[in-house]
Amino acid sequence: MTMLLVLVATAISALILHALCLGDPKRNRAAGMREAGQTKRQRQVLTAAICLPGLICALTGDAAAFLIWLGGCGVIGWSLAIWFSRGAQERD
Amino acid sequence: MIHLKKDETKLMVAVHGWSGIVLGLLLYAVIFTGMAAVFAEEIGIWSAGHVETRSAFERPMDGSIRRLAAQTPAKYHEGVDLFEIGDHNLGAFFHRHETDPDGTLVSRGIYYQLDRKGDVAKALHGTGEEVFGPRNDDALSSFLVDTHVRLHVPNPWGLLLTGIVGLVMLVAAISGLLIHRHLFKDIFTLRRSASPVLVDRDRHSVAGTWSLPFAFILAFTGSFFSFFGTIGVPIVAMAAFGGDVQALNDAVFGNPGRPDPRPATMGNMDRIAADAIRRTGEVPTFITIENFGRADAKVTSFHPPKAGDIEPVTLLYDGAQAKFLHTKPSIGTQPSAGGTLAAIMAPMHFGNFAGMLSKAVWFALGFAMCYVTFTGLRLWLARRREDMRSLEWLDRTVMVVGFGLPFALVCSAAAFLIAMPLGSATYWTPAAFLIASGVAILGGTTAPSVAALGRALQFATGLVLAGLVPLRWISGGPGWGRAIEAGQPIIAALDLAFLLAGIWMVWRAAALPARRLPFPARPVPAE
Amino acid sequence: MSQSWRKWTRILLAGPGAVLVALVVMAGMPLWLPGGAAGVDNLVLPLVLVPLVLVPLIWAALFFHACLDRRLSRVAAIAATLFLFHAGLVAHKLLVQRSAFEEHRS
Numbered sequence: 001m002t003m004l005l006v007l008v009a010t011a012i013s014a015l016i017l018h019a020l021c022l023g024d025p026k027r028n029r030a031a032g033m034r035e036a037g038q039t040k041r042q043r044q045v046l047t048a049a050i051c052l053p054g055l056i057c058a059l060t061g062d063a064a065a066f067l068i069w070l071g072g073c074g075v076i077g078w079s080l081a082i083w084f085s086r087g088a089q090e091r092d
Numbered sequence: 093m094i095h096l097k098k099d100e101t102k103l104m105v106a107v108h109g110w111s112g113i114v115l116g117l118l119l120y121a122v123i124f125t126g127m128a129a130v131f132a133e134e135i136g137i138w139s140a141g142h143v144e145t146r147s148a149f150e151r152p153m154d155g156s157i158r159r160l161a162a163q164t165p166a167k168y169h170e171g172v173d174l175f176e177i178g179d180h181n182l183g184a185f186f187h188r189h190e191t192d193p194d195g196t197l198v199s200r201g202i203y204y205q206l207d208r209k210g211d212v213a214k215a216l217h218g219t220g221e222e223v224f225g226p227r228n229d230d231a232l233s234s235f236l237v238d239t240h241v242r243l244h245v246p247n248p249w250g251l252l253l254t255g256i257v258g259l260v261m262l263v264a265a266i267s268g269l270l271i272h273r274h275l276f277k278d279i280f281t282l283r284r285s286a287s288p289v290l291v292d293r294d295r296h297s298v299a300g301t302w303s304l305p306f307a308f309i310l311a312f313t314g315s316f317f318s319f320f321g322t323i324g325v326p327i328v329a330m331a332a333f334g335g336d337v338q339a340l341n342d343a344v345f346g347n348p349g350r351p352d353p354r355p356a357t358m359g360n361m362d363r364i365a366a367d368a369i370r371r372t373g374e375v376p377t378f379i380t381i382e383n384f385g386r387a388d389a390k391v392t393s394f395h396p397p398k399a400g401d402i403e404p405v406t407l408l409y410d411g412a413q414a415k416f417l418h419t420k421p422s423i424g425t426q427p428s429a430g431g432t433l434a435a436i437m438a439p440m441h442f443g444n445f446a447g448m449l450s451k452a453v454w455f456a457l458g459f460a461m462c463y464v465t466f467t468g469l470r471l472w473l474a475r476r477r478e479d480m481r482s483l484e485w486l487d488r489t490v491m492v493v494g495f496g497l498p499f500a501l502v503c504s505a506a507a508f509l510i511a512m513p514l515g516s517a518t519y520w521t522p523a524a525f526l527i528a529s530g531v532a533i534l535g536g537t538t539a540p541s542v543a544a545l546g547r548a549l550q551f552a553t554g555l556v557l558a559g560l561v562p563l564r565w566i567s568g569g570p571g572w573g574r575a576i577e578a579g580q581p582i583i584a585a586l587d588l589a590f591l592l593a594g595i596w597m598v599w600r601a602a603a604l605p606a607r608r609l610p611f612p613a614r615p616v617p618a619e
Numbered sequence: 620m621s622q623s624w625r626k627w628t629r630i631l632l633a634g635p636g637a638v639l640v641a642l643v644v645m646a647g648m649p650l651w652l653p654g655g656a657a658g659v660d661n662l663v664l665p666l667v668l669v670p671l672v673l674v675p676l677i678w679a680a681l682f683f684h685a686c687l688d689r690r691l692s693r694v695a696a697i698a699a700t701l702f703l704f705h706a707g708l709v710a711h712k713l714l715v716q717r718s719a720f721e722e723h724r725s
Contacts, residue, residue, distance in 0.1 A: 002399070006449070024280040047276075062400040063436075064446045071306060071443075071453035077279070078302035078460055085282035100687055107686060262679050270683075315675045324645065324671040331646040331709045334716045423668060434668040 009053035127458025255318030359414025496532030558594025647705025
């Protein structure tokens with residue numbers, strides 16, 4: 001596993017996850033925000049884009065990188081959900 | 093996401109809820125200790141103050157092994173297991189395989205624990221089950237791992253119990269997936285100012301969704317490990333090898349070839365170890381010698397996986413000539429899909445295939461899964477608020493286990509640090525755990541409210557956690573300067589982590605409100 | 620079939636039934652997996668482990684099938700077929716082994 005491969009793959013997915021989180025329509029509604037959020041089509045494209053770095057790790061045969069990417073995305077996604085819900089609480 | 097019919101959904105909700113509540117507390121204990129056990133090796137180094145970085149396999153061991161063989165009865169030369177113990181010292185188990193009167197296959201022999209200089213510090217006689225217990229300097233990491241693997245219940249019942257707990261987790265993960273209609277739509281939504289049921293539900297389902305693939309992998313690999321020896325091997329041995337477990341063992345792990353019992357001097361083990369390190373670029377984690385002192389002696393060295401792989405690397409040597417033969421698959425005698433599948437179960441469960449990075453990810457996912465289990469239990473209770481009076485005991489029990497378990501574990505760590513220099517760590521580490529558990533249970537019965545109980549336990553845990561650092565220094569553990577100089581920055585890193593985590597927990601507990609928000613009189617129906 | 624009868628049949632099939640069938644499938648699978656019937660063979664042996672590895676998943680599949688399939692008769696039929704097929708294989712193997720042992724003795 002090249003450390004570089006897994007860090008770059010996870011970083012790219014993390015950035016897109018961040019965008020996905022900020023544009024999540026249900027999250028925005030629950031937090032009382034005015035922005036409608038992304039459309040279904042946009043979210044599908046972003047989700048596909050998140051999976052791309054992982055797919056590349058898998059296709060290069062780097063099982064270790066793939067597993068770390070998958071786990072990393074899970075941890076980062078959950079952390080983003082928690083972090084951006086704290087903001088909503090403070091606004092309330 | 094998956095749209096089941098109404099009554100199917102209702103059944104899955106019942107399966108999910110009841111599988112969770114019946115064994116949920118045990119599941120939480122297994123997952124929590126598993127999460128901590130990811131760093132068992134590092135915790136062992138930190139707690140015992142190990143500063144040696146060179147492996148025992150990088151230092152001369154050939155002389156020691158020959159001396160031990162000379163003083164060991166020849167009947168125990170059938171197998172020699174070599175591994176590291178303590179601060180990179182050598183452990184050697186000379187043994188043979190026997191069948192006990194009750195039919196179980198055991199390894200019986202002599203387990204030598206060597207010190208830095210290669211002299212015998214201790215020699216224990218008996219079966220593998222009997223001799224491989226915790227030692228003074230690894231009592232804390234042993235305690236953690238043993239709690240996780242079998243909840244300290246004797247074999248085979250402990251393994252069967254954790255195996256069943258693993259299956260329950262598998263059922264909960266799959267049923268959770270089936271009942272959650274809007275998995276991706278809800279994935280970032282954590283409502284904070286809604287009813288307690290919705291708040292708990294969001295917490296539970298968001299954490300559960302993000303950790304779902306790993307919940308599945310860990311439940312499945314975990315139950316495999318628990319059932320493998322207790323049920324799997326006897327049944328498959330019966331069906332495919334006429335009940336001969338030794339034959340199954342030899343077939344799967346052994347080396348084929350014609351037996352040649354003529355005596356022959358063993359080749360130089362240092363040469364073998366050096367060659368193995370050169371070929372793989374990694375120090376062995378384990379070395380076994382079959383038929384020590386015979387012409388057909390074989391030496392197998394096990395190494396961490398190559399970069400990018402998760403399956404460990406195994407090298408085979410001719411023992412008498414100290415000559416490299418070939419790389420072999422971890423399981424079986426030739427590479428195969430089945431062998432690879434079995435061999436990747438361990439790295440997928442332990443997360444130790446890529447050093448600290450993979451361990452850190454597995455630890456974080458373990459934390460997420462603890463959170464899912466705990467919030468699931470709280471959600472189950474929140475939905476039944478109407479019956480709360482009769483379920484108050486369960487609400488308190490969940491809080492006692494949820495926050496009492498980490499409290500008891502940090503107390504056992506503190507006891508370890510005090511007792512290890514005195515040589516009584518194997519007694520005081522579990523004893524302190526039991527005493528702290530007793531305190532938590534007492535708190536559970538006397539606390540004015542569940543929220544106050546939670547706050548008090550979090551506060552106490554944070555205090556003890558942060559206190560571990562000065563305690564380690566006071567009890568004679570290496571300081572940061574010495575640790576880093578010796579090439580063990582992990583000691584300083586864990587000190588820092590415990591200090592920060594402890595202070596954060598104390599601060600957070602102090603800031604929590606003493607009373608819960610008022611809740612509705614009737615439970616909110618499931619969505 | 621009354622509701623109560625159906626409920627208990629489903630519980631039996633999903634509970635002890637799924638455990639029993641999974642264990643019997645695990646015991647019998649090495650005997651039909653490619654190369655399994657040949658007995659002790661270099662390529663075969665790792666395949667002995669495949670059923671061991673898969674047994675939690677086999678059990679889970681049986682459990683959820685028993686819970687979710689509307690037709691109980693189908694659940695019972697699939698469980699019975701799997702059970703009889705694999706139990707048959709194991710019984711056959713044990714009988715062959717026993718007669719080989721007796722032949723060797725005489």
